[in-house]
Amino acid sequence: MTYKALFCLYFVFVFFTTPDKPCIGQSSADYFEEEEPIDPEQKLKVDSMAMEKIRDLSKYIAIIGSKSTPFSExxxxxxxxxxxxAEGSVIGVSSLDKEEVKQYEIKKYFERLMALSYDKVKIQWFDIQYISDLEMTPDGKYVGVVTIYQKFEGLQGDALxxxxxxxxxxxxxxERKIMQVEGTHVNFWDVxxxxxVVSETVL
Amino acid sequence: MSLFTYRTAVYILVLLFIFSCKSSQTAKSDEVDEEPQVIRSSDIILVDKELKDTLEGYFKLFAKMDLADIEGRDAKMAEVFEYFSSPDTPVFFALYNSDGEKYYDKPVTISKYLHYLRDTRQAPHIIQAVKLDESQTKITKIELAVK
Known part of the structure; x- marks a missing residue:
């Protein structure tokens, strides 16, 4: 009888101690077999949020490249x-007078951008749009491609x-992730x- | 029925009873969002209109701030930080609700958020909720949403 009681108690213990959700620090990627595609309305919000990151980057690049920005800023x-x-990402850099497209680590690219030998630099991104919608991959993440046009102008004095x-x-x-803030789980989308990649350079 | 079988049956019934209790609890939490929740005083989330207007006013101010005016920026940041428990107070960006769970953009600190407004020249968010500390004077968490 004692064995049976212990056996039953064991099941009760296991039942109440098995977590229903991923633990802290485990992203949904660890549970991708449970991932289901989000509904179209929610996906629109995620699409829009991801696109906003690209727009943020365009503004950051304009500030970094501008000669009027203080070094510390x-x-x-x-x-x-x-x-x-994402770690290890690279950016292609082209120019009209060279056929070769050089690849730089993102940090190196920003350092070079800050050090350009013009008196004034204007960088503007426009026609930003998805050319490949965010699609779910087998590991539960979403991947998409956005195309942008970058207008670059370098001036010495007032001369272009x-x-x-x-x-x-x-x-x-x-990627859908979970983090802990003040003891509660927070679901968030990490972009x-x-x-x-440079696909075309024109005057 | 022997004593052995009788006891085993009782154990199984107890297990089934516990299981049914947990299942009904889960179902209840899934389907009823409107029911009042029991919350501790420290969990109360408020949006005081005056506080909301003041902070949203600061957000607009940062979006229009001169990028070269570092001293002005730092002075205004210090003013905003007076409302928060620290410059590292988390800022959440609500995206949508799904099955009773809220989904967000990646959280940042209030310090980074103010820089973001100034760097990107925009104030695209409104305040949805703030959580105050025990003294009800400092914000320990703020939740925003796109206008």
């Missing part, structure tokens, strides 16, 4: 911009020395930008 904005990227327009494709990774 540019460094602070570089740190914020780097937080948008260099100008180009570059079409770039940016990979976006979106990270991946490689930025």
């Amino acid at each position: 540019a460094n602070r904005v570089v740190s914020r911009a780097l937080e948008l990227f 020395i260099y100008k180009d327009v570059t079409k770039k494709d940016i990979t976006i990774y979106v 990270l930008l991946g490689d930025i």
Whole structure:
């Protein structure tokens, strides 16, 4: 009888101690077999949020490149911009007078942008749009591609020395995660930008 | 029925009873969002209109702030921090509700949020809720949503 009682108590114990949800620090990626695609209305909100990160980046790049930005401020904005990227991401850099597209680590790219030898630099992104919608991958993450056009102008004094327009494709990774804040679980969507690839450079 | 079988049956019935209690609790929490929740005083989430207007006013101010005016920015940040328990107070961006769970953008600190407003030249959010500390004077958590 004692064995049976212990056996039953064991099941009661296991029943009440088995967590219903992932533990702190475990992202939904660890549970991807349970992931279901989000409904279209929710996906629209996630799409829009991810797109906003690209727009944020465009503003950060304009500040970093601007010669009127104090050095300490540019460094602070570089740190914020780097937080948008997945580790190891690279960016392609092209120019009209070279056929080769050089690849730089994102941090290196920002450092080079700060050090450009013009008196004034204007960078503007426009026509930002998805060319590949966010799609769910087998591991539960979402991946999409956004294309942007970047207008670059470098001036010495008031004279325009260099100008180009570059079409770039940016990979976006979106993942549902859980974090703990003040003892409660918070569900959030983490957006990270991946490689930025140059697809065209024109005058 | 022997004593052995009788006891085993009782154990199984007890297990079934516990299981049915837990299942009904889960079902209840899934389907009823409107029922009043029991919350501790420290969990009370308020949106005082005056506080909301003041802070949203600051958000708009940061969005229009001159990027070169570092001293002005720092002075205004210090003013805003007076309302918060620390510059690291978390800021949440509500996206949507699903099955009773709220989903957010990645949280940031109030310090980073003010920089964000100034850097991006926009104030796209409204305040949905704030959580105050025990003294009801400092914000320990703030929740925003896109206008």
